[in-house]
Amino acid sequence: MPQTDCKPVADGSYQSRDLEEEFLIYDSNGDQVHVLNGTARAIFLLCDGTRRPVEIAEVIVKRFEVEPEQALADVNETLDQLVEIGLLRI
Amino acid sequence: MHQRFRVLGSVVDLSGPEQAVAPIAATYARFATDAAPDDAPGRTIALDPESGEIHTGSASFQLLPDLPPTLQLYQQFLFAIVDQVDRYVILHAAAVETPAGEGVVIAAPSGHGKSSLAQELVRRGYRFLSDDYSPLDPVGATIAPYPRTIGVVSGGGSAPVLLGKAQIDPGLIRGEDAVACDPVPLRHVLLLTSAKTSPEELQAWDRHMDLKITCDSRHAARVETAFLQTPGVTIVSRQTAGSCVVYRLSLDARLHPGRKLAPVLEDPAMILVEKVWGDPPRFDATPAAYTVPRRVAAAVLGREVVNRRLGGALMKRYKADTTLLYLDISGALKGVRCHQVQVGRFDETVALIDSLVGLTDRV
Numbered sequence: 001m002p003q004t005d006c007k008p009v010a011d012g013s014y015q016s017r018d019l020e021e022e023f024l025i026y027d028s029n030g031d032q033v034h035v036l037n038g039t040a041r042a043i044f045l046l047c048d049g050t051r052r053p054v055e056i057a058e059v060i061v062k063r064f065e066v067e068p069e070q071a072l073a074d075v076n077e078t079l080d081q082l083v084e085i086g087l088l089r090i
Numbered sequence: 091m092h093q094r095f096r097v098l099g100s101v102v103d104l105s106g107p108e109q110a111v112a113p114i115a116a117t118y119a120r121f122a123t124d125a126a127p128d129d130a131p132g133r134t135i136a137l138d139p140e141s142g143e144i145h146t147g148s149a150s151f152q153l154l155p156d157l158p159p160t161l162q163l164y165q166q167f168l169f170a171i172v173d174q175v176d177r178y179v180i181l182h183a184a185a186v187e188t189p190a191g192e193g194v195v196i197a198a199p200s201g202h203g204k205s206s207l208a209q210e211l212v213r214r215g216y217r218f219l220s221d222d223y224s225p226l227d228p229v230g231a232t233i234a235p236y237p238r239t240i241g242v243v244s245g246g247g248s249a250p251v252l253l254g255k256a257q258i259d260p261g262l263i264r265g266e267d268a269v270a271c272d273p274v275p276l277r278h279v280l281l282l283t284s285a286k287t288s289p290e291e292l293q294a295w296d297r298h299m300d301l302k303i304t305c306d307s308r309h310a311a312r313v314e315t316a317f318l319q320t321p322g323v324t325i326v327s328r329q330t331a332g333s334c335v336v337y338r339l340s341l342d343a344r345l346h347p348g349r350k351l352a353p354v355l356e357d358p359a360m361i362l363v364e365k366v367w368g369d370p371p372r373f374d375a376t377p378a379a380y381t382v383p384r385r386v387a388a389a390v391l392g393r394e395v396v397n398r399r400l401g402g403a404l405m406k407r408y409k410a411d412t413t414l415l416y417l418d419i420s421g422a423l424k425g426v427r428c429h430q431v432q433v434g435r436f437d438e439t440v441a442l443i444d445s446l447v448g449l450t451d452r453v
Contacts, residue, residue, distance in 0.1 A: 015414060017421040019384045026417055031346065033413060035385060 006090040008079055009049035014087065018045075025087055034087065039064065043078045047088055053079060094132070095121040098225055098234070100174035101132025104167055107139050110160045114167060116250035117257045120237045133170035137163050146170065151358060154306060156332035161253055165361070172396050176403035178225035178234060179419060182394040184208040185219035185233050193233040193274040194447045195224050197394050198282035201370050202433055205240050207282075209258065210440050216448075217270040218260040223396055228418035231426075232273035237261070278447045279387045279428040284371035289380040292390070292430050299393065300326070300366035301339045309359030310335040316354040322347030334361060348412065356399050365393055375434035377442045387428035388420035395419075 015026040023041040025034045036044050042063060046056045056079075057072040064071070082088040092105040093115045101123075104111055115122065136145045142153045144166050151166070153159055172180055183197035184204040194216075198204040205221050212218045220236035227234060241255035249256040261269040283292060305313050307330060317323050317337065322345030326338040341347050355363050382390075392415060397404045408414045429446055433439045 015417055017417050017424070019420060019424050022383065022385055024385060024417060024420055026413055028411070028413070031413070033416070 004054065005052055007049050007052055008047040008083070008088045008090045010044065010047055011087055011089055027086070034085065039074060040078050040082075043075055044082060044087070047079075047082075091115070094123050094125055095171075096123040097121045097171045098175045098178055098180075098236070100171045102167060102170045103132055103134045103136075104163075105135075106137030106159075106163060110137055110163050113160055113250055113252040113257070114164050117239050117241075117252045119239075119259070120261075133174065135163065135166050135170050149358065154333045154361075157334070157361070158253070162361075164253070168396075169399070172223075173399060173402035175225070175397050176407045177227065178397075179228055179404065179415065179422075180236075180396040181224045181226055181391055182222065182396050183224040183391070184221050185224040185236075186211045187217040187219055187270045187274045188277075188448055189215055191274055192277035192447065193219065194278040194280065195226070195233060195276060195391075196280045196282060196443075197391060198433075199365060202282045202284075203371070203373070203436070203439070204282060205242055206436070207440060207443065209240050209242065209260070210436075211443070212260045212264055212268050214440070214444065218264075218268055219270045219274065226276065226391075226419070226422060227273060228422045230273070231276050231422040231424070233276050234273045235270045237269055276422060276426055279382075279391065279423065279426055280443060280446070281382060281387060281390055281428070281430045282371075282433050283430055284369045285375040285378070285432040285434060286369045287430075287432065289382070289430055292382065293386050298343060299341045301337075301341060302362075302364045302366050303337045303339060303355070303360065304334050304362040305337070305357075306359040306361060307333050307335045309357070313354060313357060313359055316351075320347050320350045320354070321345045323351060338366070352400055352412075356401065371433045373434065373436060375432070377434035377439040378432045379442055379446055380430045380432075382428040382430050384423040384426065384428055385420055387426075388416055388423055392416045392419050 023036040057075045060071040091108040091111040221240040225234040239257035322342040324340040329336045
């Protein structure tokens, strides 16, 4: 789980394309394209270095009409995965 | 006979016996041009009937005895065009413009009726953009006109014939207004398949693909060795036909065979490389349509890029990285509606396509 006061930001060295329903990120080192679907895409796009996980979750609550606890759990899990594969820095 | 053509900025000089050149010149009549003083130096493709060789400026090829010289000349002519194009991603697809000014790309393997469908849509009031080559500008997400003739198997009347197909110019039949002159925004992608290809199978094409490869039999041993040494490539069948050998290959994308195979597929011994999209369609089936995710449509279109030869200008711009090309195609599909169309009875297929791409024009 990421630290609660971290403000994750996307690693800008990746080529990416936003297809609206999905977000594609090209990792040329690993020669693979990561596909972020609806919620993961929204969380990723909110990681601009100004928001903490709880603030990202607040936006997700409004946008997807989910319970705050569920939203925060989803945000933390998604951030963990995106940091692990190197798409986000915290 | 000699003729100069200017196609998407590429200049090609074609010369040879009239019998071989005339059908190509008729097919590309709208691209014919006179030499201009400020022309950039173009490519020269010349068939020398005495030596039986095609000279391309950088190489010479001995004609294969049992293939029509026009076919072999046409192939080099097309290579000369597409290898110079770096602004456009040229898709092997037909394209039309709806009455509302929206671009529709119709991608399909040979034999799925895309030319007939394009011709019928033009008859119904769509404008003709292209039959076989559709230039996609990935920056502006537009489709540029490529007004080569439409090749039809039958019903061409007195139209010139190239490689067994009558070459129809929609402008001559429907009037010049039926031919688009300017690029149009891409709004629809239609991937034609047979009824046997399910949406799930279509979406699995990023993991698996079949190729049908025709190569010069004199070099078959060398080519076959390269196939066998490429991880992810399986030779499904091999048939000798005159001076050609026809292979059917199965590619497992998980092993990334494309990069190692690409130089082999650009070997001068290659005569024809075709992607195989499942079974040929049955035109007595009931057509159906399914929404396709844009990234899947981009993957399918990415395999239908005509100018992705590694030595060509486009791939030099992408530094030979086909994934960057895929990303740009994906980006051009933002906001584009993508459908798989299982083709069937012709009139019903046309009506289905019309309902997918044309309804918004009539609301």
